[in-house]
Amino acid sequence: xxxxxxxENVRPYGDKKGDGAVQVSFTLPVAKSAAATEAAKRYVAKMxxxxxxxxxxxxxxxxxxxxxxxxxxxxxVDMAGIVAEEAPAxxxxxxxxxxxxxxxxxxxxxxxxxxxxxxxxxxxxxxxFNMKGYAGDYGLERYGAIDARNLGAQVxxxxxxxxVRETRADAVLVSATVTQxxxxxxxxxxxxxxxxxxxLRDRVVxxxxxxxxxxxxxxxxxYDAGFGxxxxxxxxxxxxxxxxxxxxxxASPA
Amino acid sequence: MTPKLGLSAAQIARCRDLAxxxxxxxxxxxERFTTxxxxxxxxxxxxxxxxxxxxxxxxxxxxxxxxxxxxxGRGAAVxxxxxxxxxxxDSTAAAALLSDPARARALPEHPRWRDxxxxxxxxxxxxxxxxxxxxxxxxxxxxPDELPLLYxxxxxxxxxxxxxxxxxxxRAGAQCIAVIRSTAQxxxxxxxYGATTSGFGGTFATQENFRLMRAAxxxxxxxxxxxxxxxxxxxxxxxxxxxxxxxxxxLDFMLNDALYxxxxxxxxxxxxxxxxxxxxxxxxxAGVVINTGEDNYLTTADAxxxxxxxxxxxxxxxxxxxxxxxxxxxxxxGHAFEIDPELEDGLLHEIAQAEAxxxxxxxxxxxxxxxxxxxxxxxxxxxxxxxxFALTSVMTRQHIHLLGMLTEALHTPFLHDRWLAIExxxxxxxxxxxxxxxxxxxxxxxxVRRAKEVLDGAETILRRVAGHGLFAALADGVFADxxxxxxxxxxxxxxxxxxxxxxxxxLEAWSQTPAEANA
Ligand code: B12
Numbered sequence: 153x154x155x156x157x158x159x160e161n162v163r164p165y166g167d168k169k170g171d172g173a174v175q176v177s178f179t180l181p182v183a184k185s186a187a188a189t190e191a192a193k194r195y196v197a198k199m200x201x202x203x204x205x206x207x208x209x210x211x212x213x214x215x216x217x218x219x220x221x222x223x224x225x226x227x228x229v230d231m232a233g234i235v236a237e238e239a240p241a242x243x244x245x246x247x248x249x250x251x252x253x254x255x256x257x258x259x260x261x262x263x264x265x266x267x268x269x270x271x272x273x274x275x276x277x278x279x280x281f282n283m284k285g286y287a288g289d290y291g292l293e294r295y296g297a298i299d300a301r302n303l304g305a306q307v308x309x310x311x312x313x314x315x316v317r318e319t320r321a322d323a324v325l326v327s328a329t330v331t332q333x334x335x336x337x338x339x340x341x342x343x344x345x346x347x348x349x350x351x352l353r354d355r356v357v358x359x360x361x362x363x364x365x366x367x368x369x370x371x372x373x374x375y376d377a378g379f380g381x382x383x384x385x386x387x388x389x390x391x392x393x394x395x396x397x398x399x400x401x402x403a404s405p406a
Numbered sequence: 407m408t409p410k411l412g413l414s415a416a417q418i419a420r421c422r423d424l425a426x427x428x429x430x431x432x433x434x435x436x437e438r439f440t441t442x443x444x445x446x447x448x449x450x451x452x453x454x455x456x457x458x459x460x461x462x463x464x465x466x467x468x469x470x471x472x473x474x475x476x477x478x479g480r481g482a483a484v485x486x487x488x489x490x491x492x493x494x495x496d497s498t499a500a501a502a503l504l505s506d507p508a509r510a511r512a513l514p515e516h517p518r519w520r521d522x523x524x525x526x527x528x529x530x531x532x533x534x535x536x537x538x539x540x541x542x543x544x545x546x547x548x549x550p551d552e553l554p555l556l557y558x559x560x561x562x563x564x565x566x567x568x569x570x571x572x573x574x575x576x577r578a579g580a581q582c583i584a585v586i587r588s589t590a591q592x593x594x595x596x597x598x599y600g601a602t603t604s605g606f607g608g609t610f611a612t613q614e615n616f617r618l619m620r621a622a623x624x625x626x627x628x629x630x631x632x633x634x635x636x637x638x639x640x641x642x643x644x645x646x647x648x649x650x651x652x653x654x655x656x657l658d659f660m661l662n663d664a665l666y667x668x669x670x671x672x673x674x675x676x677x678x679x680x681x682x683x684x685x686x687x688x689x690x691x692a693g694v695v696i697n698t699g700e701d702n703y704l705t706t707a708d709a710x711x712x713x714x715x716x717x718x719x720x721x722x723x724x725x726x727x728x729x730x731x732x733x734x735x736x737x738x739x740g741h742a743f744e745i746d747p748e749l750e751d752g753l754l755h756e757i758a759q760a761e762a763x764x765x766x767x768x769x770x771x772x773x774x775x776x777x778x779x780x781x782x783x784x785x786x787x788x789x790x791x792x793x794x795f796a797l798t799s800v801m802t803r804q805h806i807h808l809l810g811m812l813t814e815a816l817h818t819p820f821l822h823d824r825w826l827a828i829e830x831x832x833x834x835x836x837x838x839x840x841x842x843x844x845x846x847x848x849x850x851x852x853x854v855r856r857a858k859e860v861l862d863g864a865e866t867i868l869r870r871v872a873g874h875g876l877f878a879a880l881a882d883g884v885f886a887d888x889x890x891x892x893x894x895x896x897x898x899x900x901x902x903x904x905x906x907x908x909x910x911x912x913l914e915a916w917s918q919t920p921a922e923a924n925a
Binding site for chain 2: 210212214218269271272305333335381
């Protein structure tokens with residue numbers, strides 16, 4: 153038996169507190185054999201899991217065996233020490249955001265949206281921009297105080313930079329869906345680099361979004377915020393309101 | 407197969423008549439043009455291949471040079487023939503001469519250019535015929551395939567790694583292997599050369615990669631006791647070139663939609679519709695089954711709302727395909743299981759749409775695509791969505807079944823994702839083997855009503871498209887809610903007006919063999 157978790161610490165729960173029940177599945181590049189199953193158990197042990205129960209060892213190709221293993225985790229995590237990275241923004245409704253944007257800026261905020269270079273996925277971007285919106289939350293085009301310009305997908309980085317200059321954009325929203333071989337990191341970084349090179353980086357709020365994007369990653373790449381799955385336009389608009397206000401406050405020496 | 411939905415044969419015939427009008431309009435608007443990609447294809451078919459020191463393919467060099475010399479409008483074949491007749495030793499030497507715009511401009515059109523290219527044309531036609539005969543021979547050597555054909559995707563980016571994955575999938579039961587192309591290859595205005603080992607979300611389609619995968623699948627044939635089909639994508643800016651490479655390397659299926667590149671890649675409509683015709687002619691003679699891409703409409707727009715647009719597009723794709731000489735057994739019309747799983751009776755809608763496609767296109771090897779849009783990180787729910795899809799596929803006698811991956815929302819499939827998918831589809835295919843024979847639908851029931859509604863909707867759309875023309879419909883956003891004006895989009899600058907003496911010996915050879923059976 154594994155020792156029970158400390159009160160404030162957590163550990164996976166199967167059918168009783170502290171049992172550490174987990175399920176893992178993976179393929180080893182070896183032919184199926186008793187030795188392969190033993191290797192799977194040892195592999196799982198190295199993950200810090202005890203009592204491995206190999207429920208499936210299946211030859212899925214001549215030199216590959218697929219395993220499903222149930223086991224018990226012994227380690228735990230201290231909830232107290234955790235601060236989750238999320239784009240900071242109060243939950244506000246569309247009307248309120250619109251009202252505040254007009255009141256504070258007295259003009260329409262120009263927001264560009266795009267997916268970069270080779271990325272042809274538009275559905276996530278459209279969910280944030282289109283009138284219709286997403287999950288019952290209207291898109292940015294519905295906001296009176298926002299001049300929302302959805303440039304669509306496959307937009308070259310240089311073109312975005314040109315449009316930032318030309319439209320005097322307040323914000324650029326980038327959607328990144330294809331992440332294989334870290335291609336999104338490359339394109340997102342290219343945009344930051346080019347904006348910096350042109351002296352435009354500080355003039356715009358830069359936001360990234362996509363199924364594999366989160367706030368921490370976006371910050372790391374030099375963006376102001378990042379939004380992942382399930383994002384709605386009003387959350388993004390609320391962040392824009394806060395960030396633009398913060399910038400206005402620091403820019404104008406009272 | 408007895409129809410079960412009671413759809414009106416007269417209404418289906420009306421839809422086909424409207425599609426004829428649509429296709430006639432397309433022909434009228436495109437027949438005065440050729441494209442840089444079509445001419446590069448002619449060069450490839452005449453044996454021009456390879457790249458220069460800067461990795462620029464020789465067919466691109468020649469076409470760029472002919473364009474600069476103002477001579478592309480007559481057709482690349484005329485100048486290849488003239489160069490040969492004037493003394494160039496072979497197609498390589500002729501291409502070298504034509505790659506220099508000054509020499510291309512100075513070269514007179516030779517009165518006997520046709521005689522000079524004739525042996526090259528005949529050699530290529532013979533190779534394509536031989537490939538087709540070999541496929542037929544190999545298929546005939548084994549028992550008939552179990553249907554639906556299980557179709558798996560590999561997409562590692564590295565052709566050698568793809569071979570490992572394809573080998574595993576085929577052994578597990580996959581009957582078709584598709585090598586997904588690298589992200590945005592469709593936007594390249596050239597075809598990369600040689601074996602490739604890096605790509606994003608897929609592997610570059612190159613002739614050498616085709617050859618390597620073909621050889622790997624052929625090696626498996628004796629051991630598996632069946633022929634494994636190889637699939638690639640002839641879409642995008644190099645659509646006909648890839649069709650040519652596929653014909654030369656004995657690919658079996660080609661994704662080849664008339665509208666996909668326009669709608670999803672913002673490729674110019676004129677360019678695409680010209681190129682699709684030539685690529686389909688190649689596929690027709692090569693005995694390739696094309697797969698159309700209507701499934702994609704359902705990923706951007708709502709699957710219930712878009713069902714009539716899918717059916718309308720199938721009628722148009724069918725007509726354009728027949729006009730390019732494809733027989734019905736070669737027209738793998740696409741559709742998909744993409745309805746939101748939260749919807750009540752969603753499965754009934756799916757069955758209605760799949761059965762309607764089956765009955766309306768009885769001889770087409772329908773390509774049925776799995777859920778993708780509503781797949782989420784809940785892989786267990788995803789596995790269940792895929793099971794409903796596989797059941798619908800067997801129950802409505804689909805022909806090509808693209809395996810649904812439980813990790814669709816996460817990544818291109820891992821080795822065991824694919825294995826799980828094959829196991830699932832095999833289990834369902836076995837368990838429901840004769841389900842289709844046992845089923846009848848209530849004449850006044852939900853499934854029959856839905857099928858009729860979709861057909862009505864398709865007729866309305868076709869009427870509108872026939873009235874305004876396909877180009878106007880594309881500009882209006884009739885398909886997948888996406889607007890594509892005729893003179894915009896990528897590759898428009900590669901559309902070239904034919905001059906009066908334009909010639910393309912391959913088009914001429916293939917236009918003489920329309921599929922009379924479908925007239
Ligand atoms: C639809 C789709 C397509 C359509 C796209 C059509 C279109 N116009 O968008 C088509 C068929 C064209 C397509 C093609 C390809 N696709 Co695709 N596609 C999908 C699919 C099925 C759904 C994506 C989607 O629309 N989700 C719905 C939206 C609403 O969700 P979302 O994008 O996450 O958006 C939300 C949040 O992330 C966020 N958000 C997103 N963007 C932004 C931006 C900002 C600024 C903010 C604030 C928030 C935000 O808010 C949104 C709403 O909550 C996924 C699989 C899946 N189920 O996820 C694969 C998928 C994304 N595709 C994939 C691939 C590889 C491709 C191809 C490269 C395949 C190929 N080799 O040909 C091609 C090429 C495309 C290209 N050049 O980019 C992979 C990506 C793998 C990876 N992680 O790299 C996936 C995961 C499928 C897979 N398992 O292989 N695809």
